[in-house]
Amino acid sequence: MMAVGSEFMRRIPVTICAVFILSILVIACDRKSKVPAGSSKRATSQELHNAISNKDELRRILIRGMPTNEIIVALGQPGWVQDLGTGKQLWHHSLRPFAENDFAQGDNDYFVTGVTVGITNGHLADWGFVTTGVPKSRKENILYQANTLLDSADLKFFVVSNKPVPDGRLIDTDRFPKLGFIGGSPTVRIRRLKELTLKEQVFSEGQGRTNWSLSIVLNSEDAPQLEALTETNISMKVLIMIGNEFISAPVITVPVSTGRFGVDFEDRSLMESIKKQLAELQRQSQ
Structure with a gap:
């Protein structure tokens, strides 16, 4: 059984939206404009926040729990808003591109070109970088890639590679x-899903804390897919998502032949969100 961490972030498939020349990256903005709730259309013109020049700066200013007005002060108005319902939104912000050196390899140079921020009930819940690969022969240009989301609430498994993959994207978030x-x-x-059960465990040491474990059982028709995936990717990380949320990224140590695996949570609100989506998937199976 895989016992793993969790993730709020949404899947961000890459779609090329515009070409930005590195030497000309200034867009005027009106910080007083409001983000319309319930809209998945462009809320305002794309803003390029020129003051941010590295990932450490983003990690310093983007803090979980900060209210949306502080996010706007730090990043400006989002250029793209997606309303996910139940008090949740994704805000997509453009940045002045800066070099991404952590994965610089091969024939491409990588740049951080934006940030996607997950909002829950008016506060920052999680966030991640938008990274763009550019052929080294065209280093003077950057292709800005805006984010789109899957609408499907399916359970998805991705094998994680330490090298760029065709039509892929880099996962670099606050939690991952x-x-x-x-x-x-x-x-x-x-x-x-065949079965979904929740177990709560309270630890009394120190101040005391509570963990939650979700046990997930696949149908007999789907279990062989998970077995084949885990059997052929021993020692690899596998990113698990439900709908648009990252759940966990375990390292595969043994094949999962039973169709059963578990996910552990320390964050109750995240657990409740994941449980709700998995329960809906189970209901659709009946």
Whole structure:
């Protein structure tokens, strides 16, 4: 059984939106304009926040729990807003591109060109970088890639690579820093669940804390897919998502032949969100 961490972030398949010349990257903005709730259309013109020049600066200013007005002060108005319902949104912000050196290799140079921020009930819940690969022969240009999301609430598994993959993207979030690259499509997609159970465990040491474990059982028709995935990717990381949320990224140590695996949570709100989506997937299977 895989016992793993969790993730709020949404999947960000890459779509090329515009070409930015590095020497001309200034867009005027109106910080007083409001972000319309419930809209998945462009909320305002794309802003390029020129003051941010490295990832450490982003990690310093983007703090979980900060209210949306402070996010706007730090990043400006988002250029793209997606309303996910139940008090959740994704804000997509453009940045003045700066070099991404953590994964610089091969024939491409990599640049951080934006930030995607997950909002829950008016506060920052999680965030991640938008990274763009540019052929070294065209280093003077940057292709800005805006983010789109899958609408499907399927359970998805991605094998993680430490090298760029065709049509893939870099996963580098607050909870999964420098995780690696995943492909544009999941290695395994599950649309049905047989069983879902929740276990709560309270630890009394120190101030006391509570963990939650979700046990997930696949249908007999889908279990062989998970077995094949885990059997052929021993020692590899596999990123698990439900809908648009990152759940966990375990390292595969043994094949999962039973169709059963577990996910551990320390964050109750995240656990409740994941449980709700998995329960809906289970109901659709009946």
